[in-house]
Amino acid sequence: MNPMEHPPIVDRSPLHDFLAPNAIAVIGASPDPTKRGYKAMLGLVKDGFAGEIYPINPKLEHVLGVRAYPDLASLPGPIDLALICTPASTVPTLLRDCGEAGAKGAVILASGFGETGPEGAVLEHEVLAAAREAGVRLIGPNTSGIFNLHHKVNLLALENVRPGDIGIVSQSGNMLLSLALEAQHNGQVGFSTYVGPGNQTDIGFDDYLRYLGEDEKTRVATLYVEGFRDGRRFLDVARAVSAVKPVVVYKAGSTDLGQKAASSHTGALAGSYAMTVDLLRQSGVSVVQYSDEILPVAEGLGLLQQARGKRVAILADGGGQATIASDRLAEAGLELATLRDSTRQQLAEVLLPQASLANPVDVAGSSDANPSILAECMAILADDDDVDSVLLIGMFGGYHLRFAEELLGNEMRGAEAMIELDRRTDKPLVIYSLYAPVKPPALRRLHEAGLPVYHSIEHAVRVVAALGERGAYLHAMASPEWATTVTPHPGHQAVLARAHRERRDLLEPEAKALLGAHGLQVPxxxxxxxxxxxxxxxxxxxxxxxxxxxxxxxxxxxxxxxxxxxxxxxxxxxxxxxxxxxxxxxxxxxxxxxxxxxxxxxARKGTEVIIGMIRDPVFGPVLMFGLGGIFVEVLEDVAFRAIPLTRQDARSMVSQIKAKKVFEGIRGAVAIDQEALVDLLMKVSSIVSAYPEIESLDLNPVIAYADGYAVVDARIIVDNKASIQPEGDIT
Known part of the structure; x- marks a missing residue:
């Protein structure tokens, strides 16, 4: 992902030509409400698609009042998109007909391809060959379909789904339905484009993400992923897209059982979940762990985009929920901002004496008769330069329900003050209200104005965390320091060539000699x-x-x-x-x-760490770092990053380790030189980039000291498939 090796994506995605089509053919259009060919026609007609609709059915003259045609050759004009609702065996021939009709893309609903076994895989290869011959791009097969709500292309015939700015790509049709139903109960959330990628026979997640990145109607790209076909390409695209808009991913298959289920469902490649999450975050993606976080995080990032840091001020009208929020913030890697003395003084001037002015700020009854005071306190907190975001916790919006109806006007004034604050500050304002499920007027007003309101403390905190993570990523990528380019040494290439022919493994002295030649500290x-x-x-x-x-x-x-x-x-x-x-x-x-x-x-006694590299079949060269010894075997406390690394990548690997306090010295041990480990990771990244012959590398243990490190043991395996350089001499 070094810009020198992976140039930015500048060409316009060809997916625009058929995801926003002017003419659509529905092959297998039907008057039977149980058929997909009926649902697609219903969605187009009912939503008022302004382009040409061509139902294809040789037995019918009309479908839902639209003139039908016996085949594609009979159409009066060209098409941009074909929806194929017929059985799998008919698809290759139909794709050739689609090409003749001018189609740029085709959506294949049928299953029975590679996900079913060898026979289906043969048919899938035939389908791809036919599509390439015809010049038609494929969505699917085995897809749930697509919609583009701003263009009134609703091939799923979903009802009550409002247009908006969240683009979705989901390998699970049921997950899309779940998000759509959830959105119906949240008046602010709407969708731009949806695609079910199916088997990704032709178009993969990287292509869809590139399209969403370019789509002016999409403010945040959201993906449910079971497996990537080309993970390295996806990381490259994610890095480019996340620089301009948020990308949210839920990666299914976090357990061995989940990975097997994903494989049987889509035939997708599934690697290590922990590794995939690390690599996605390295590329600027906001990864959500739970499916019910997808829409809240997408909404929050779409509305607020980023926070400049991870320092959060909590404003609460109850100590218990403030404690819960503080716990969740700590678990998410955020920190409670230390409020300035001037901030605490201003709070003291508007709150009752019993209020807690430390962060979290507990108003302690000050808002019972005057809920709009919460807006005043939010403004004071947002003006503190040591605060990056403000989280309001409690029952705002429901004071008139809890205490007295006369408080409604006060709450509405408080809501307007919060809206005005949101307009003048660049700091995210996130609100949790226990009254959110009943949608009282003040909360509806906040929604209308674009302030996110959540009915779950956990969701609110996850949104704040995502905003902080995105801000930190954008700051780091503003001026990245990439690993230095290394020139491979002909003599060591010769050693790799001999190992390739004779044994694959380098002998330990050979491995250490190669590492030492490029600046690693070996004994x-x-x-x-x-x-x-x-x-x-x-x-x-x-x-x-x-x-x-x-x-x-x-x-x-x-x-x-x-x-x-x-x-x-x-x-x-x-x-x-x-x-x-x-x-x-x-x-x-x-x-x-x-x-x-x-x-x-x-070796002198010190702290054992392990550094490893594999060439993952999905993501390419990946570096691993963790504590050595029993820690790596029992706790699996490791971090992964795609190669090449930036210096920020290397630092984040070291800081990600859960037991990182070991690095700071515990029980009398001396703190280690963490920057030396960062240098080591950067050098290993450079070596792996310089020697594509290296299939895997294992430095275990590396002994870290207060004044450097020592690579005690090293193993390098040569890739049989790599291009091996001719032999030379080490000089």
Missing amino acids: EEKVVRSIDELGGIAEAFGDRSLAMKVVSKDILHKSDAGGVQLDLNGESALREAYTRILDTCRTHVPAADIEGILVTPM
């Missing part, structure tokens, strides 16, 4: 090939305790084969360890080709 070491070469080794290393490890392409797990000896002192101990390693390894792996024994000083 000094020597490989001995006979016991006589041990003479003088102890003195050469300064009489420090030494470690010995077998070097063999046939013994990858050295400890399991008895190929590691530690804490050795003196030549006699080295000789005994040498003999013991050879004897034990030859017992465990009799045919092993042993290159020699590596001798190196024991």
